[in-house]
Every structure is written in structure tokens, then in C-alpha cells.
Amino acid sequence: MSPAPPPSSHQSLTSDSDYPIVTIFVLFAIACMAILIAFMHCDWIRHLFSYEEEREVFDSIPIFIYGSSGNEYEANLSECSICLDEFATGDELCVLPQCGHGFHVRCIDSWLRKHQSCPNCRQTLVAAP
Structure with a gap:
């Protein structure tokens, strides 16, 4: 019987301790995307209403x-x-x-x-x- 290989000196790349960090990073990225989309949507609505006001001014x-x-x-x-x-x-x-x-x-x-x-x-x- 051959001896068992020596234990590895480095940990696995996907250890259990990395999951909370990855989860927090993914949630942070999703939150940033949601804020960006909400801001763009509000800016679009603001532009739509200001355009109508501009047209009223110009038409007068x-x-x-x-x-x-x-x-x-x-x-x-x-x-x-x-x-x-x-x-x-x-x-x-x-x-x-x-x-x-x-x-x-x-x-x-x-x-x-x-x-x-x-x-x-x-x-x-x-x-x-």
C-alpha cells in the first residue's frame, strides 16, 4: 500500500467561508442596479413632464x-x-x-x-x- 499524499498547503478556491462574501457582493450589485434603474426612470418621467411645459411655453x-x-x-x-x-x-x-x-x-x-x-x-x- 502506498502512503497517502501530503495535505495541501492551500485551501480550496470555493470554501464555505467565501459564500457570505460573494452573497453580499451580489446583493450589493443588485441594489446598485435597482437604484440606477429607478433614477433613470424618474429622470425620464421628469423629462417627459418638463417637455410638455417647454412646449406650452414655446407655443405661447x-x-x-x-x-x-x-x-x-x-x-x-x-x-x-x-x-x-x-x-x-x-x-x-x-x-x-x-x-x-x-x-x-x-x-x-x-x-x-x-x-x-x-x-x-x-x-x-x-x-x-
Whole structure:
């Protein structure tokens, strides 16, 4: 009969003492994922409601065609301060009612998606609730 092999000097890689640590790590990872998903969902809902509010603000701003007759705004308007292009006959413009500054519709629409104020004077377009 041959002698028994000597005992191993290192423990098994999956010992019973590792299970609580692995379980805690997995539960922590699941909790982090749940928090991240909840945050993204809340951010999506907040964006959805703010988009509706932005559309209401934008829809309340008067739009007119530059060069059309009988427009009292044209005398004070020469260029869009967002894109820096001069207004040309036929351009669609918005004039902000709070301050009277005018912009191309495409420019102010992009601006109002990110801000709720005039790009020139920073006057707020939406009254606080």
C-alpha cells in the first residue's frame, strides 16, 4: 500500500467561508442596479413632464415672417443673437413677449429645450409655481 499524499498547503478556491462574501457582493450589485434603474426612470418621467411645459411655453411665443407687412417687431430686429445670422425676408422669427428679443424659430427652439430664459438678457420665460 502506498502512503497517502501530503495535505495541501492551500485551501480550496470555493470554501464555505467565501459564500457570505460573494452573497453580499451580489446583493450589493443588485441594489446598485435597482437604484440606477429607478433614477433613470424618474429622470425620464421628469423629462417627459418638463417637455410638455417647454412646449406650452414655446407655443405661447408669437411667430411671424420677417419682411411681412404690418409687423411692429421688425424695426428693432436685425440679427439672431444665437446663430448671429442677419434676418432675411421670409425667415420665421419668434419674439419673446417678456423682453421683446427676437430669434429664428429653429434657434430659439433649440435654446428653449435646454433653458427657460432669454439668451440675450436671461429673463425667465416661465413664472415660478
